[in-house]
Amino acid sequence: MDISIERNILEANDNVAQELRAIFAEKKVLVLNLISSPGSGKTSLLEKTLSDLRDEFKIGVIEGDCQTDNDAKRVAATGAKAIQINTDGGCHLDSKMIKNVINDFDLANIDILFIENVGNLVCPVEFDCGEDAKIAILSVAEGDDKPEKYPRLFQLAHAMVINKIDLLDYVDFNVERAKKFGKSLNNDIEVFEVSCRTKQGLDSWYAWLRKQVSLKQEK
Amino acid sequence: MDISIERNILEANDNVAQELRAIFAEKKVLVLNLISSPGSGKTSLLEKTLSDLRDEFKIGVIEGDCQTDNDAKRVAATGAKAIQINTDGGCHLDSKMIKNVINDFDLANIDILFIENVGNLVCPVEFDCGEDAKIAILSVAEGDDKPEKYPRLFQLAHAMVINKIDLLDYVDFNVERAKKFGKSLNNDIEVFEVSCRTKQGLDSWYAWLRKQVSLKQEK
Numbered sequence: 001m002d003i004s005i006e007r008n009i010l011e012a013n014d015n016v017a018q019e020l021r022a023i024f025a026e027k028k029v030l031v032l033n034l035i036s037s038p039g040s041g042k043t044s045l046l047e048k049t050l051s052d053l054r055d056e057f058k059i060g061v062i063e064g065d066c067q068t069d070n071d072a073k074r075v076a077a078t079g080a081k082a083i084q085i086n087t088d089g090g091c092h093l094d095s096k097m098i099k100n101v102i103n104d105f106d107l108a109n110i111d112i113l114f115i116e117n118v119g120n121l122v123c124p125v126e127f128d129c130g131e132d133a134k135i136a137i138l139s140v141a142e143g144d145d146k147p148e149k150y151p152r153l154f155q156l157a158h159a160m161v162i163n164k165i166d167l168l169d170y171v172d173f174n175v176e177r178a179k180k181f182g183k184s185l186n187n188d189i190e191v192f193e194v195s196c197r198t199k200q201g202l203d204s205w206y207a208w209l210r211k212q213v214s215l216k217q218e219k
Numbered sequence: 220m221d222i223s224i225e226r227n228i229l230e231a232n233d234n235v236a237q238e239l240r241a242i243f244a245e246k247k248v249l250v251l252n253l254i255s256s257p258g259s260g261k262t263s264l265l266e267k268t269l270s271d272l273r274d275e276f277k278i279g280v281i282e283g284d285c286q287t288d289n290d291a292k293r294v295a296a297t298g299a300k301a302i303q304i305n306t307d308g309g310c311h312l313d314s315k316m317i318k319n320v321i322n323d324f325d326l327a328n329i330d331i332l333f334i335e336n337v338g339n340l341v342c343p344v345e346f347d348c349g350e351d352a353k354i355a356i357l358s359v360a361e362g363d364d365k366p367e368k369y370p371r372l373f374q375l376a377h378a379m380v381i382n383k384i385d386l387l388d389y390v391d392f393n394v395e396r397a398k399k400f401g402k403s404l405n406n407d408i409e410v411f412e413v414s415c416r417t418k419q420g421l422d423s424w425y426a427w428l429r430k431q432v433s434l435k436q437e438k
Binding site: 005037038039040065067118119120139141143145146150151152164166 | 224256257258259284285286287289308309310337338339340341342358360361362364365367368369370371383385386389390
């Protein structure tokens with residue numbers, strides 16, 4: 001794409017993202033943008049989190065998908081409020097799409113808003129949606145070289161969730177190698193090793209979420 | 220993105236793709252564009268194919284990656300000629316990138332040219348690279364709903380390789396469901412169930428490749 005066109009698109013996106021960030025700050029809503037490859041387990045992580053923390057926090061979810069509302073249905077089944085954005089083949093969510101739906105939430109009564117982006121390790125990374133943090137999710141079935149091969153997400157993410165660790169015995173994935181790459185790109189990145197299937201490791205993820213919510217509410 | 224800009228970009232891409240297609244036709248090179256999520260096993264499928272068919276066919280590989288030349292090194296280790304295209308963060312290969320490197324191959328002495336696209340189920344689908352066929356690769360760890368959620372690739376692909384079937388006992392993946400979705404989008408799609416780890420199912424993939432090469436050479 002022509003570089004100047006791309007710059008204009010990203011600038012326009014950033015302007016709307018700053019508007020959103022001001023709204024989320026005023027309402028004290030922690031906003032987390034979940035980014036991963038297709039099938040890394042974003043929706044499964046949300047299902048577990050929403051079920052396990054439903055008595056602690058009021059949580060909303062924006063579900064981005066190229067097609068179908070399957071994920072929004074899975075999330076809504078936990079009792080959480082979920083809004084679907086269908087990009088009709090588009091490869092990422094942008095701030096304007098988020099702005100178009102946030103009035104469907106009662107933001108004053110939400111502690112955490114999760115944005116589940118389109119499954120894509122590349123394009124969603126460049127489009128700020130007004131979030132407090134991007135969360136990178138990586139399944140051990142994808143290989144431990146993903147931070148090295150798709151570095152931009154891991155440079156910007158606040159946390160990296162290594163999911164499906166119940167499969168570690170059956171795949172070639174060196175957790176230390178993936179962590180080392182992630183940390184070399186971004187020394188501050190928090191790393192969680194979890195299995196949404198067995199629930200192993202989810203407690204650390206929940207502890208981190210609690211801390212982020214209280215930091216946001218103190219601001 | 221502005222629709223007219225997007226249309227212009229795709230038209231310019233299609234024009235170069237048609238030039239490439241004429242060159243590949245003249246040289247009788249079968250060109251296959253491998254598209255999948257990150258970590259579905261495109262490079263592993265290439266490693267096995269290049270090793271197992273090295274005495275039958277002369278094979279070239281164009282490796283597309285956001286960063287690193289890890290995959291080109293893995294492919295070159297089989298003895299095949301591999302050219303790396305580093306997109307510097309870009310989310311797909313396009314026809315102009317392919318045109319820029321094809322003179323590095325002796326096309327008159329190549330039977331099959333594999334293009335390993337950037338790991339991304341969305342963007343690469345729209346950018347014709349002059350190939351004879353797109354090949355969709357899907358790991359069973361990603362979930363059987365991917366054809367439904369990312370339909371465009373499966374509508375256009377000539378073949379769908381379901382990879383990592385050695386993991387079927389450990390994940391929730393219904394092969395029949397994935398095949399049914401794939402076939403509902405594209406009744407002519409060929410489906411292969413393989414494990415690059417155990418080599419299960421690769422013979423059917425090789426038989427299909429042999430048939431495609433002979434069809435191309437008869438043209």
